[in-house]
Amino acid sequence: MNKEIKTPVWMELSAVGVSITLSRPTEANGVQVDKLHLRAPTVRDVRAAGASAGGDDEQRELALFASLAEVGAKDLEGLTLKDYNRLQAGYFRLVQDDSV
Known part of the structure; x- marks a missing residue:
């Protein structure tokens, strides 16, 4: 049985990384980002x-x-928990083995 994992609308996965759309803009490296x-x-x-x-x-x-996002740890600490959970989900989707 092949179980397909649906990618959330806020996640864009590619071979080189994952882009996460935040639930609200935040500051990263002194710039507002979404x-x-x-x-x-x-x-x-x-x-x-x-x-x-x-x-x-x-x-x-x-x-x-x-390091992977090329932002400061303090910037990530300023994320809402919802957005940090999105980063975690994106990371784990990025590193999972597709052959399983």
Whole structure:
């Protein structure tokens, strides 16, 4: 049985990354934005985020997402929880194995 995962309207997935439309504009790098783009992570990105987090899983994820979106961690901390959850969903959709 092939179970197709429906992509939400606020998510645009490509081979190089995922774009997330935010529920409301926010500031990123000093500019108001209504979308954030996460590029596809490398092993190096994941290792660097882990090394900088000192064992704190939340800090590791925040550092990784900030790196992939090329914004400051403080910018991500200013997101609504709804929009941060969208980033998480986009990231996990981006890294999931399509062959499953």
